[in-house]
Amino acid sequence: MTGTEFDAVVVGTGPNGLTAAVTLARAGLRVAAYEAADTVGGGARTEWLTLPGFRHDPCSAVHPLGAGSPVLRGWPLHDHGLTWLDPDVALAHPFPDGSAAVLDRSVTRTAASLGADAEPYRRLVGPFLRDWDDLAADVLRAPLDGLPRHPLLLARFGLRAAQPVALLARRFGGPRARALLAGLGGHVMAPLTTPATGGVALLFALAAHRFSWPAPQGGSRRLSEALSGYLRVLGGKVFTGHLVASLDELPAARAYLLDVTPRALAALAGARLPDRYARRLRAYRPGPAVFKLDYALAGPVPWTAPECRRAGTVHVGPSYAEIDASLRAVHRGRAPEVPYLIAAQPSLADPTRAPAGQHVLWVYAHVPNGWTGDLTGPVEAQLERFAPGFRDLVLARAAAGPAEVARRNPNNLGGDIGNGRADGLRLLLRPVPVPVPYATPDPAVFLCSAATPPGPGVHGMCGYHAARTALRRVFGVDGGP
The missing domain is CATH 3.90.660 (Polyamine Oxidase; Chain A, domain 2)
Known part of the structure; x- marks a missing residue:
């Protein structure tokens, strides 16, 4: 353990961010997750958009890959309200x-x-x-x-x-x-x-x-609430209504996992990333x-x-x-x-x-x-x-x-719900064509959003693989399902 309050900090509590946080917490780490909105969920929320009594999902609604997710299926999310x-x-x-x-x-x-x-x-x-x-x-x-x-x-x-x-x-x-x-x-x-x-x-x-x-009973927010509830049971902390403008604002930690767009990653990490890599992130096309x-x-x-x-x-x-x-x-x-x-x-x-x-x-x-x-x-x-x-x-x-x-949802640049173009090889090799796209040149900073493989969809696998990468590279543990 380090002398810091948290071992790992996650920015963004969409399904990928929450899955990353839970994966880290299941490995015994002290984890904090920060969310700019007042509630967790990212694209998996439920709101009253029209009339009282009508509960709408502003983004995702039906989740074929959520129910079949290799990682989510193995977690006790039903115990935290997911049906x-x-x-x-x-x-x-x-x-x-x-x-x-x-x-x-x-x-x-x-x-x-x-x-x-x-x-x-x-x-x-x-x-x-x-x-x-x-x-x-x-x-x-x-x-x-x-x-x-x-x-x-x-x-x-x-x-x-x-x-x-x-x-x-x-x-x-x-x-x-x-x-x-x-x-x-x-x-x-x-x-x-x-x-x-x-x-x-x-x-x-x-x-x-x-x-x-x-679809989750009660709306997509039930999946997000189940993940955040499970994270809290594992000892993780969740801070909502907290907009992060720079990694320098966050508590000291050994690893930072960001459920954000590549452009936001470049902005949040600032000088921690080499100019060449940051330029590639800023050039990532929605x-x-x-x-x-x-x-x-x-x-x-x-x-x-x-x-x-x-x-x-x-x-x-x-x-x-x-x-x-x-x-x-x-x-x-x-x-x-x-x-x-x-x-x-x-x-x-x-x-x-x-x-x-x-x-x-x-x-x-x-x-x-x-x-x-x-x-x-x-x-x-x-x-x-x-x-x-x-x-x-x-x-x-x-x-x-x-x-x-x-x-x-700030991750939906210009209305893009897929966090990046998916034509050609862009669905498989994103955000840059490297073997381990979750890692960055800074050994403590990782990307866990849908801008990494396997891409869009409510399955949590981007967050899971990013967390597994951080566990291996930073903490020296496997952190399996």
Whole structure:
């Protein structure tokens, strides 16, 4: 032990920051976590954005990789108030004829919704259905940071995962499976011709078959509160309402782990980092933004497709071509005329989210970073296309363009919820292409945000790997799960 009050200090209490803090505390270290906001959570919060009684998630809402996280699954978060709620259907993807493809725990039901592409879908996911635990541990990490535990499994997965959705979609002859795959790949916010988008789509599909796509009961804040509660039980301290402008303001410690953007890392560390490295951090490019809408509704969304009325998540984009066009427009710096939408209906499975008989709806579309327009009209036109009468149910709405998204969470620069571009190799080699991206030239300073692999998503793995790196390099301990 040192003579300081804390062994390690974490800045930022999003899921990655809290996971890093818990990992350190589980290793017996004295840990403090600092948060600028009045509550913990980063992008995993729940607030009353519209009307009293309607609980909305300002950023993340549904967490397929949270329930399946190799680290979070092993911690007693249920003892601290976390309960995962599974919708009847993980994901539905509606079509203009009133039908829908589904992504369900059951591969059989999923395949049946794809018509003639049922068997090609089974061949795509079948080889990995029993291997989530081994596969997730090797995929959700920095690819150059040590050897994988299961190299043959990872190699088999990698042959598919390295492909863009555009290539992976050629396995299917019909439009339903191609649209479903495009919708899954669209979470990357990059053109469908981008390498590794197929891997993201496949990973989301496998997560659904193993864990569904659940949401925390009571909203995303429950996950953050469970992590912070567990940290406190382990002896960690949490300081909210404390904006850190420089590492010099913090208590002396042997390690500092920052759940911030690369630009913020450069600013906080200041002269502790070499000029060349700091310039690379400041040059780190944010990705596309989102235009987000939260609705208080008088009743459930009147989807034409019955499957959508039971789904926790709905992807709104009726064809591969339409989703591709929306993503390409954003990549070229334009807002899409017909946006691809990712929508969540948490109140279908969780009645605590809205007054009796009423509902919340969470939806966003992709727009260019820093875009200043209003996409409410096109978003609602797209919803009406598949849920006629939707506007009649709207009691209140809260619209958030890129500027508001960034105000809610400083890590969302220009409205980018992914903490950096994900096209090309930027999803795998971030923020700079080095084997151990969590470490910095200063041996006491580490980056633990989604700007490191495996990137965006509520899974805590960026924080976990950063903490493991600090434990090995600074404290000389392994600090396993």
